[in-house]
Amino acid sequence: MEIAVSRKAHFNAAHRLHVKEWDDEKNKAFFGNCNNLNYHGHNYDLIVTVSGEIDPVSGFLIDMKVLGAIIHEEIENRFDHKNLNMDCEAFKELNPTAENIAVVIWNFLRNRLEKHLKLKVILYETERNFVEYNGN
Amino acid sequence: MEIAVSRKAHFNAAHRLHVKEWDDEKNKAFFGNCNNLNYHGHNYDLIVTVSGEIDPVSGFLIDMKVLGAIIHEEIENRFDHKNLNMDCEAFKELNPTAENIAVVIWNFLRNRLEKHLKLKVILYETERNFVEYNGN
Amino acid sequence: MEIAVSRKAHFNAAHRLHVKEWDDEKNKAFFGNCNNLNYHGHNYDLIVTVSGEIDPVSGFLIDMKVLGAIIHEEIENRFDHKNLNMDCEAFKELNPTAENIAVVIWNFLRNRLEKHLKLKVILYETERNFVEYNGN
Amino acid sequence: MEIAVSRKAHFNAAHRLHVKEWDDEKNKAFFGNCNNLNYHGHNYDLIVTVSGEIDPVSGFLIDMKVLGAIIHEEIENRFDHKNLNMDCEAFKELNPTAENIAVVIWNFLRNRLEKHLKLKVILYETERNFVEYNGN
Amino acid sequence: MEIAVSRKAHFNAAHRLHVKEWDDEKNKAFFGNCNNLNYHGHNYDLIVTVSGEIDPVSGFLIDMKVLGAIIHEEIENRFDHKNLNMDCEAFKELNPTAENIAVVIWNFLRNRLEKHLKLKVILYETERNFVEYNGN
Amino acid sequence: MEIAVSRKAHFNAAHRLHVKEWDDEKNKAFFGNCNNLNYHGHNYDLIVTVSGEIDPVSGFLIDMKVLGAIIHEEIENRFDHKNLNMDCEAFKELNPTAENIAVVIWNFLRNRLEKHLKLKVILYETERNFVEYNGN
Numbered sequence: 001m002e003i004a005v006s007r008k009a010h011f012n013a014a015h016r017l018h019v020k021e022w023d024d025e026k027n028k029a030f031f032g033n034c035n036n037l038n039y040h041g042h043n044y045d046l047i048v049t050v051s052g053e054i055d056p057v058s059g060f061l062i063d064m065k066v067l068g069a070i071i072h073e074e075i076e077n078r079f080d081h082k083n084l085n086m087d088c089e090a091f092k093e094l095n096p097t098a099e100n101i102a103v104v105i106w107n108f109l110r111n112r113l114e115k116h117l118k119l120k121v122i123l124y125e126t127e128r129n130f131v132e133y134n135g136n
Numbered sequence: 137m138e139i140a141v142s143r144k145a146h147f148n149a150a151h152r153l154h155v156k157e158w159d160d161e162k163n164k165a166f167f168g169n170c171n172n173l174n175y176h177g178h179n180y181d182l183i184v185t186v187s188g189e190i191d192p193v194s195g196f197l198i199d200m201k202v203l204g205a206i207i208h209e210e211i212e213n214r215f216d217h218k219n220l221n222m223d224c225e226a227f228k229e230l231n232p233t234a235e236n237i238a239v240v241i242w243n244f245l246r247n248r249l250e251k252h253l254k255l256k257v258i259l260y261e262t263e264r265n266f267v268e269y270n271g272n
Numbered sequence: 273m274e275i276a277v278s279r280k281a282h283f284n285a286a287h288r289l290h291v292k293e294w295d296d297e298k299n300k301a302f303f304g305n306c307n308n309l310n311y312h313g314h315n316y317d318l319i320v321t322v323s324g325e326i327d328p329v330s331g332f333l334i335d336m337k338v339l340g341a342i343i344h345e346e347i348e349n350r351f352d353h354k355n356l357n358m359d360c361e362a363f364k365e366l367n368p369t370a371e372n373i374a375v376v377i378w379n380f381l382r383n384r385l386e387k388h389l390k391l392k393v394i395l396y397e398t399e400r401n402f403v404e405y406n407g408n
Numbered sequence: 409m410e411i412a413v414s415r416k417a418h419f420n421a422a423h424r425l426h427v428k429e430w431d432d433e434k435n436k437a438f439f440g441n442c443n444n445l446n447y448h449g450h451n452y453d454l455i456v457t458v459s460g461e462i463d464p465v466s467g468f469l470i471d472m473k474v475l476g477a478i479i480h481e482e483i484e485n486r487f488d489h490k491n492l493n494m495d496c497e498a499f500k501e502l503n504p505t506a507e508n509i510a511v512v513i514w515n516f517l518r519n520r521l522e523k524h525l526k527l528k529v530i531l532y533e534t535e536r537n538f539v540e541y542n543g544n
Numbered sequence: 545m546e547i548a549v550s551r552k553a554h555f556n557a558a559h560r561l562h563v564k565e566w567d568d569e570k571n572k573a574f575f576g577n578c579n580n581l582n583y584h585g586h587n588y589d590l591i592v593t594v595s596g597e598i599d600p601v602s603g604f605l606i607d608m609k610v611l612g613a614i615i616h617e618e619i620e621n622r623f624d625h626k627n628l629n630m631d632c633e634a635f636k637e638l639n640p641t642a643e644n645i646a647v648v649i650w651n652f653l654r655n656r657l658e659k660h661l662k663l664k665v666i667l668y669e670t671e672r673n674f675v676e677y678n679g680n
Numbered sequence: 681m682e683i684a685v686s687r688k689a690h691f692n693a694a695h696r697l698h699v700k701e702w703d704d705e706k707n708k709a710f711f712g713n714c715n716n717l718n719y720h721g722h723n724y725d726l727i728v729t730v731s732g733e734i735d736p737v738s739g740f741l742i743d744m745k746v747l748g749a750i751i752h753e754e755i756e757n758r759f760d761h762k763n764l765n766m767d768c769e770a771f772k773e774l775n776p777t778a779e780n781i782a783v784v785i786w787n788f789l790r791n792r793l794e795k796h797l798k799l800k801v802i803l804y805e806t807e808r809n810f811v812e813y814n815g816n
Contacts, residue, residue: 038763041721059233083718097467174355177313195505219310331777369603446627449585491582641739
């Protein structure tokens with residue numbers, strides 16, 4: 001009897017899409033205005049979904065306050081009010097596309113959750129564009 | 137060719153998280169202000185998803201008005217403007233966590249749907265916290 | 273050159289509509305299931321709007337973090353995860369309708385804001401029902 | 409390492425639910441006011457989800473601008489500000505239920521995406537009623 | 545001490561923008577695809593705001609259930625699942641722009657509310673386009 | 681008979697709150713993480729409201745497509761996928777607080793609208809923080 005519990009979080013960050021192996025012209029052609037030299041930014045909305053068995057005594061899968069604290073420590077502290085390319089170790093060599101940010105977030109959270117729990121993240125770059133990653 | 141049809145509903149209820157087998161101190165420590173003696177409350181949003189084959193003549197999987205009526209009878213009538221702990225038989229012995237409420241809702245709806253249809257429910261306790269259950 | 277700055281907050285509470293001067297029958301007839309003896313509850317969303325002149329140096333009307341902290345202290349601390357009728361002094365004698373809750377919130381916040389700032393509050397009892405009060 | 413990328417689009421259209429093989433009485437009884445002779449209409453919201461492997465160089469699964477352009481050409485151009493029953497070839501013989509519209513949309517998009525990419529569509533007829541189809 | 549109480553409603557309708565005094569070419573040039581001969585449609589969202597004094601005994605400005613019933617009778621019954629141009633008397637001679645629909649709605653509701661109450665309506669044609677009218 | 685017509689737009693931008701007349705320590709103390717040296721960013725949502733008399737023939741106050749085009753030219757082209765501090769002339773000397781951005785936007789739009797139309801803008805920096813400016 002598996003249940004999934006989700007919690008919403010958010011962070012506001014600057015970023016720029018840029019591949020270091022490509023020259024400026026190719027970056028500009030491929031990423032368009034997302035390649036803007038001086039960055040642009042987003043209000044990222046994040047939905048973290050954890051699934052597993054309900055504890056029959058407490059009626060919880062996971063304490064949402066605990067889950068919220070993990071998201072705060074691992075994700076919001078790292079990324080909120082930051083420049084992803086310049087301020088965040090994770091994107092020193094990795095292009096901060098929504099896809100890559102979602103994978104990075106998943107990895108940070110995976111380390112903090114017990115092994116028997118499954119994990120999925122959905123990252124909204126805007127309300128019109130979002131990505132989903134579950135580690136498979 | 138399987139399709140999923142979803143319908144949104146909602147109910148406003150009071151509840152309190154409390155495990156009868158635990159003493160007050162443990163309940164308070166574990167559930168925090170969700171254990172408040174005099175209850176608190178939520179606008180619960182519910183998404184009910186039914187999946188199966190489209191009827192080739194009508195073009196419906198299930199008549200959304202029929203599905204809406206079932207949700208109204210089984211869920212809104214039972215839980216809307218109620219105290220889940222005090223007014224609802226289902227939670228006399230069961231702690232009304234979002235996880236447990238979702239399972240209870242799923243069971244009530246499962247009984248009313250034809251066997252060949254799959255069922256999933258998503259229950260939003262707040263717009264930041266929600267759970268999903270599909271009976272597996 | 274007047275500008276209005278708004279900040280959203282929320283609290284989850286139980287309540288019951290009941291007028292002490294009326295007998296049970298009249299209360300039931302008038303308030304319907306909102307009069308349920310054992311309470312029901314809501315996720316209240318609150319929008320607090322402060323207006324006045326922009327400070328020409330900082331570019332702020334009011335620091336949103338300061339406004340957020342005032343809302344947290346005055347409103348969320350008082351009402352979140354509470355039973356408005358039983359746990360909150362403000363509603364010992366006052367029926368906690370959305371209208372009355374909005375006026376009570378406005379009064380608490382008015383005391384904490386500088387006199388030259390105007391104040392308006394919008395309180396959503398559900399996403400379909402809301403009230404607005406500006407003290408006039 | 410599979411990731412899903414979603415993009416939201418929308419179109420505003422008139423339609424009428426009607427099965428040609430049924431007489432008027434049966435259509436009226438079955439579809440109710442959705443069978444209204446002179447049509448009614450909706451703001452359809454569409455979420456298109458494509459999944460596959462992230463390109464390790466660009467960090468993209470698919471360029472969202474390219475995906476957006478495909479949705480615009482195949483779906484918005486065909487259905488936006490149209491009468492689905494009268495103006496759209498796809499529904500000359502097919503009842504434009506949400507279920508059938510989702511399948512039609514999926515087929516149009518499937519033809520434009522590379523084979524190794526999976527495709528899912530979610531179509532909101534209203535914010536309370538929506539359908540999901542992934543071709544299986 | 546004036547308070548405003550708002551209630552959200554909705555109706556799904558087909559319409560077409562067309563001025564009878566203009567020829568087809570001028571209509572097409574002016575209204576673009578909103579002039580589509582066979583209509584298109586929308587999920588209209590309506591917010592009705594009533595303002596006045598709170599009743600000191602009940603704590604209500606107006607009973608939201610009563611307000612909801614008036615909106616249902618006057619607006620939803622008239623316009624939901626209808627073709628505004630063909631099925632609705634109000635638009636036989638009047639172009640059903642969002643502006644005109646809002647004025648028509650305001651007039652229907654004004655007749656049903658007590659004189660001492662102020663009335664405002666906001667009509668969303670889409671979530672990106674909306675109009676507001678208060679009778680002044 | 682005045683009506684207000686609103687249209688929603690959006691732009692994604694990086695910014696940093698910083699007052700040039702203050703030293704780094706004072707900026708850091710006053711603006712906190714909004715002062716982050718390398719910028720952060722937001723999805724700004726903008727609601728532009730124009731009010732005046734309905735044209736009795738067309739039934740329009742203003743053609744929403746025309747209004748949308750003005751917003752696109754004046755605001756989205758200037759600010760979308762930009763660094764407000766570095767890329768935008770308007771903020772070379774002006775701190776890009778939400779308040780100041782709203783005033784700048786209002787001024788750009790005011791120049792493009794006919795004198796008899798009133799103008800108001802609402803700018804959401806996040807869904808929890810927003811400002812409103814109408815030029816008075």
